[in-house]
Amino acid sequence: MHSVPNPRVNQLLAMLPDEDYRQLLPGLELVALPLGQIIYEPGVQMEYVYFPVDAIVSLLYVMEDGASAEIAVVGKDGVVGVALFMGGETTPSQAVVQSAGQAYRLGARRLKDAFRRVGGRRQGVLHDLLLRYAQALLTQMAQTAVCNRHHTLDQQLCRWLLLSLDRLPSNHLVMTQELIANMLGVRREGVTEAAGKLQRAGLIKYHRGHITVLDRAGLEARSCECYAVVKRECDRLVLQGTSAKRGKTGSPTGTVRDGAR
């Protein structure tokens, strides 16, 4: 249960060449991230970046009137706290643990040193990797904006479940409908209805805060194109380095459907 996981379960750490990884290793510290923990608050200086292993962290903006909306989600595919190496130090948004788990954290000082280190044989591999991840995050936020504008709650719920699923080790997530509603920025009742449809269709099964995904392909078919776009871009930017494509949209890369509508 509480065994020590390999830091390189995190995809960013996994992508580092051994040499760069070994330089980082002494600074990495395993921490538990319980559900609901706030990793950073808007406007407050961050002390660490977090490389999740099996936890999921939501970046969300809380408005003056208390309403909230998720703008991106980070799991083993990325790192929480990009503002530290982007140079802003803080953001107007908040980071909250959406699914409990573990992460490796790295002190701000150590991160920045490693980020800026250009010397040595290798030419800022970590630097480039983190920037590509930041671009993936940019894409995710953009797509969230589009999705919020144009797509139905049903579609958005599918997208959200898939994004979460991709970042978890199993097909089971611990998550009440109330929490999902907060993330999506909708009413709880709306989620109840949308989730009910999915359950009746046999795609998921849920019970008092536990959701099990039964038919992943079915979710993909019901989801909007947003999930596919984000997934493809994440894979391209983080897992494959750059590989710029020529020609509109290029060919799909992920495990995602393309023709479905």
Place this chain on the structure above:
Amino acid sequence: MHSVPNPRVNQLLAMLPDEDYRQLLPGLELVALPLGQIIYEPGVQMEYVYFPVDAIVSLLYVMEDGASAEIAVVGKDGVVGVALFMGGETTPSQAVVQSAGQAYRLGARRLKDAFRRVGGRRQGVLHDLLLRYAQALLTQMAQTAVCNRHHTLDQQLCRWLLLSLDRLPSNHLVMTQELIANMLGVRREGVTEAAGKLQRAGLIKYHRGHITVLDRAGLEARSCECYAVVKRECDRLVLQGTSAKRGKTGSPTGTVRDGAR
């Protein structure tokens, strides 16, 4: 009319120390950006980055069914083509000239060289500046997502007008309601109605594709908090370097109202 503008009207170029600026100067090329010109297409390798002088460029995502939504707007405050230095080379979104004007462009190769150049006396000023701008863009996208989720078309129109206004030299913009609708991802009729309200309230005056803002403060009062957040964050990140604040939300910096609701 077509005189040669100072590149340093662009705020990013203006923030560079003289030495860094002079190194960039030979590569800068003045180009006209006519309304509607597409600066880059989704998935296609970019050749240049653009530093707008008085043009405004919209980053927007066009969906499979042709519907679109603006995810950020770039003017003299920034640069079009962050994917070039972020390392992704391409993005799933499109960049379109929303308001005609001029920009200085810089070849991809030269930009990347300057971005990576760490040697010399100065330590990557351009590098840090561009990354801080990228974070500002991140914030703008996040806020667009929030705004799309929670705010009315009336509020969003105000936000949009203000964002455009900040990037223009006068209080007059050339823009049909049809175009605005495309940017906001809503129906043209919706914009007609919202704009009508603003005109009846005496905040703006418009006629056949020409909009004049009469009461800027009034727009700010009717807008949602999203405009203020984006504005403050842009100023903080680009104009002031970092200056991390401690404590929630910090003190407002921009020219924006804070108490209004």
Place this chain on the structure above:
DNA sequence: CGCTGTATGTTCGGTGCCCCACACTGCGTG
């Protein structure tokens, strides 16, 4: 075993925006 709180299900009126259709009006052009 009953109490209590959390999680989920259901209903109803209201509203913001969509879709569709059409009417009006300046302005430029032949």
Place this chain on the structure above:
DNA sequence: CACGCAGTGTGGGGCACCGAACATACAGCG
């Protein structure tokens, strides 16, 4: 000057989601 069209105004019907209130059911705990 008539025509055409781009830009704008208006209306009806519909749908998705909101807000609020309430019903049910399961889980843990004393």
